[in-house]
Amino acid sequence: MLVRNRKSFNKGLLLMGSFLFVLVLIFLPMEIWGTRGDHTMNFLEYADNLFNRLSKGSSYFIPEVQRQVKPLVGTPFHAEIKPGKPDTAEAIVTVLRANGAEAQVTPDGMVVARGNLGALLTSAVRDSEALFENNAQRVEAKYPGLQGRDVLKAWWSFLDPLVKELQQQTLFNPAKIVNTVEKKAVEPGFNFYGIQAEDVGDRALLVIMLLTFYVIYTLWYGFAIFELFEGMGLSMKKAKIKKEV
Incomplete structure (x- = not known):
């Protein structure tokens, strides 16, 4: 693998490594962190369950x-x-x-x-x-x-x-x-059968935090890819306009 810009490449590795580390945490059972619902679930399941409850609350x-x-x-x-x-x-x-x-x-x-x-x-x-x-x-x-x-x-x-x-x-x-x-x-x-409805107003702060995390986490991955490609000399630049003589 040809690395053209070691600084950008290392930065990309750091971002991608930390991104994957957080991804592993997301799929770990929440009981590991002292949080447990009716059954063992991970962070992704918890968020999905929460948004299903909030969706039900506004779907009547x-x-x-x-x-x-x-x-x-x-x-x-x-x-x-x-x-x-x-x-x-x-x-x-x-x-x-x-x-x-x-x-x-x-x-x-x-x-x-x-x-x-x-x-x-x-x-x-x-x-x-x-x-x-x-x-x-x-x-x-x-x-x-x-x-x-x-x-x-x-x-x-x-x-x-x-x-x-x-x-x-x-x-x-x-x-x-x-x-x-x-x-x-x-x-x-x-x-929505089997799901308990919740009002979004009662969970407004948590919803804002989850959506903010989603945006940041998406950008996190994007910047990791960008820095890795930059480090390998792969970048997008505006093509020069050729002038006819």
Whole structure:
């Protein structure tokens, strides 16, 4: 290896070495430093868990979604949809029938359903809220044989293709509301199940410190690479403009 600038190269080695040392610390179990949660976790897991809790605290849209769904109560619908995953078809039928809709699986794997669209969406929102609040038992009691997340997976597998089906029927406003239920109720309920919500205002100082560390740590690595390349004589300089004679 050809070193052109020993000072820059050594500086780069020092920065990269210290960067890697801190990286090792990040992946060490936090109990080594006297910090322990419900289970042993490292700094990266702790930060990820924290931001998940903070994200959940700002992802509760249920009241807003309920207001949008209410005008659809009593609106009939008929749809034939193809679930993205064939293995969810039976679960979809179970969920729909439990909420008063007529549903069946055709031999080619299509789910044919008809019923009260607003009532179904209201049930989807309620089930999503239960999972969001980590109350899977309430949902599982309603659908024997299905786990809480399996219920929301069935709702999502039904609602996602239903959006396009309603659009093809020129029912654009109902399609928009179905999409809202999917994105702002079912998905948050599924993704944040098992996570305790926290308000970002209660952890403002810690969040600022973590984000500051992230920026500094990113720059740390960048400068290490820059100094190493500089030491090896690899640098970017503006090309000289050739003047024609």
